[in-house]
Amino acid sequence: MLNKKIPVAIVFCCTFLYMEILFRIFAVSSFFSWNFIFLFLYIIFLSFLFSFCISLFRQKVSKFLFFTFLFFQTLWYSGEIIFKNSFHVYFSLSTTLFADQALGFASKIFEILFSYWWLILLLFLPFFLCIFFQKYINFEKQMMNASIILLCVSLTSYFIFVGFLQDTSSYLSPNSLYYQVLNNPLNKETFGAFPSIFIELRKLLFPKKEEIFQIIQDDTVNEDIPIVYEKNILDIPFSSFIEKEEDLKLRSMHEFFMKDMGTTQNKYSGYFKGKNLILIMAESFNSIAVHKELTPTLYKLSHEGFVFENFYSPVILSTIGGEFQELTSLYPDLTLLSKTFRAGTNYFPFGYGKVFQDSGYEIFAYHNHKYQFQDRNQYLASLGFTNYLGCGNGLEKRINCSLWPESDQEMFSATMSDYMFDNKPFFTYYVTVSGHMSYNFKKNDMAIKNQDFVKDLPYSTDIKAYLATQIELDRALQNLIVHLEKSGKLKDTVIALVGDHYPYDISLEHINEIANPKRDDIIEINRSYFILWNSEMEFVSISKVGGNMDVLPTILNLFDISYDSRLLMGKDLLSPEEGLVIFADSSWISDKGTFLANKGLFIPKDQVQNEDYVKRMNQIVSNRINLSKLILEKDYYKKVLGD
Numbered sequence: 001m002l003n004k005k006i007p008v009a010i011v012f013c014c015t016f017l018y019m020e021i022l023f024r025i026f027a028v029s030s031f032f033s034w035n036f037i038f039l040f041l042y043i044i045f046l047s048f049l050f051s052f053c054i055s056l057f058r059q060k061v062s063k064f065l066f067f068t069f070l071f072f073q074t075l076w077y078s079g080e081i082i083f084k085n086s087f088h089v090y091f092s093l094s095t096t097l098f099a100d101q102a103l104g105f106a107s108k109i110f111e112i113l114f115s116y117w118w119l120i121l122l123l124f125l126p127f128f129l130c131i132f133f134q135k136y137i138n139f140e141k142q143m144m145n146a147s148i149i150l151l152c153v154s155l156t157s158y159f160i161f162v163g164f165l166q167d168t169s170s171y172l173s174p175n176s177l178y179y180q181v182l183n184n185p186l187n188k189e190t191f192g193a194f195p196s197i198f199i200e201l202r203k204l205l206f207p208k209k210e211e212i213f214q215i216i217q218d219d220t221v222n223e224d225i226p227i228v229y230e231k232n233i234l235d236i237p238f239s240s241f242i243e244k245e246e247d248l249k250l251r252s253m254h255e256f257f258m259k260d261m262g263t264t265q266n267k268y269s270g271y272f273k274g275k276n277l278i279l280i281m282a283e284s285f286n287s288i289a290v291h292k293e294l295t296p297t298l299y300k301l302s303h304e305g306f307v308f309e310n311f312y313s314p315v316i317l318s319t320i321g322g323e324f325q326e327l328t329s330l331y332p333d334l335t336l337l338s339k340t341f342r343a344g345t346n347y348f349p350f351g352y353g354k355v356f357q358d359s360g361y362e363i364f365a366y367h368n369h370k371y372q373f374q375d376r377n378q379y380l381a382s383l384g385f386t387n388y389l390g391c392g393n394g395l396e397k398r399i400n401c402s403l404w405p406e407s408d409q410e411m412f413s414a415t416m417s418d419y420m421f422d423n424k425p426f427f428t429y430y431v432t433v434s435g436h437m438s439y440n441f442k443k444n445d446m447a448i449k450n451q452d453f454v455k456d457l458p459y460s461t462d463i464k465a466y467l468a469t470q471i472e473l474d475r476a477l478q479n480l481i482v483h484l485e486k487s488g489k490l491k492d493t494v495i496a497l498v499g500d501h502y503p504y505d506i507s508l509e510h511i512n513e514i515a516n517p518k519r520d521d522i523i524e525i526n527r528s529y530f531i532l533w534n535s536e537m538e539f540v541s542i543s544k545v546g547g548n549m550d551v552l553p554t555i556l557n558l559f560d561i562s563y564d565s566r567l568l569m570g571k572d573l574l575s576p577e578e579g580l581v582i583f584a585d586s587s588w589i590s591d592k593g594t595f596l597a598n599k600g601l602f603i604p605k606d607q608v609q610n611e612d613y614v615k616r617m618n619q620i621v622s623n624r625i626n627l628s629k630l631i632l633e634k635d636y637y638k639k640v641l642g643d
Helices: 008-027 036-055 059-087 093-104 106-115 117-132 144-163 174-179 184-191 193-205 238-244 248-259 296-303 318-328 334-341 352-358 373-382 408-419 445-449 461-486 548-558 611-633 636-641
Strands: 276-282 306-312 362-370 388-391 426-431 493-499 530-533 540-547 580-582 588-590 593-596 601-604
Touching (some): 008 036, 008 059, 036 193, 093 193, 093 334, 106 117, 184 193, 318 334, 334 611, 352 426, 362 373, 408 461, 461 493, 493 548, 530 548, 540 548
Parallel strands (some): 306 540
Antiparallel strands (some): 580 588, 588 593, 593 601
């Protein structure tokens, strides 16, 4: 009878494969983006390795270990799927550093748990079947020869797996993903959910040196007018730093930045010099929120002033990922985002608060939710916002902080008197929350407040509720403009607004009810607006591709504030250099085309395939991701520009 029992290794293989298929169906955008041979070999490796460990114990212990592992395996896959559907990014070990964000919106997670109860039951099906049919599973302690065979099969499978990784022709080849590039989304889609955790753990424990490619830039750019403009760079003695530097990473950074030519100034440099600035990070703002009748102020602002026709707000870990890009012009590294940025320990010489205060501006910052959420009070202070108010440190005395989400209109109305009636120039930063999920008319106070404006629209409930929340932002902006005009400051004030991410609580299917043109779930789902408006300026259309990382250098250039464009990974959207936006899985879009990392596919705008161009752009993407990480890790700005 014993020989007829199913080996534990086979059970593990089957449960792994079953759960990976469910993960692929319910959490991955493209079912066929995985490479089955990698997944299958890694599953065999893990299954036989775990079976080898279990085989060393007596039957009772072996059975206990088996069911314990199977239970946690099921919980893990359930968590992976729920996390992806909650935050629309893949779970990684680094995201555990943002557990406070998940706890802050626990009700949303419980909603998803409830809505996916049937999927959780499907995932637990192998666990229950194994309990019911446990007498058919071989839990007997194995003879030494049998255990050695299990170990040999495991190791053989792993070596075959490694053998299939020899192709290094692509920047994001399986070889690069496994050994060098820490790209969690592509690891999930290439190797599978569970294997990717082991890959990430190995890279976190034994990190390899980041590779920085030196790109020789093409400086032959056609200018609108025959004027030679200077570069937006500072006089930094990189040669001296290189001679004295013993740290190889820092030395390579000095060498890279010294050879970088920087971005070019242009006819708009200093265009807004001396004007006031109100910068708004708008929760879940997206181009689908702009409606001529429902949100007329947003429509006006997004169709006047500087109009960026191809702007994107990439989702890289919720609000803090979008805000980090907009505030620092760096690509977010999830680990360092929590360890250093949130702690406020990095030096940021180009932080909005610092540079505008140095230019003689009064600085204000407001957020109509918990002031310390995700340590916003600490990282805003590191950027020069020392006069920051939110719910919990003073703003609760002015607005109703018991609502969820809180009102943008209330926040704007309650704070305008702080800065609007003084003679000094001011810079005001608002982080809004009215547009926050969940989008329904039961638990969202802003959606309920504005329900009458959207109740007859021919859209799904979540779309109507989302639009209702954006009406609150629209009314706040309308009120702001009215008061600026009354105070005589409108003509001397610039309003800038950017979203942190698209409303990822809404399915792509529902978003496409209102989106025109229709969107995909990798690139175009992130299409948005960057509002940059002054009542006195003429309409200017910019077709260059841009994203949240480009906001800071664009504003610095317009306000004639000195900065070094080499040290920012975003670039001035008004400069003649080519635009580039990088997404969470290293996909990108440029002025010449779109690269889909999970397919290794470049879609050119002119239908001409250029392999050298794609290779060069992938190197630039790698540069900007790696350099962003190293700038935080090494506190690089302090070393080259610190006081």
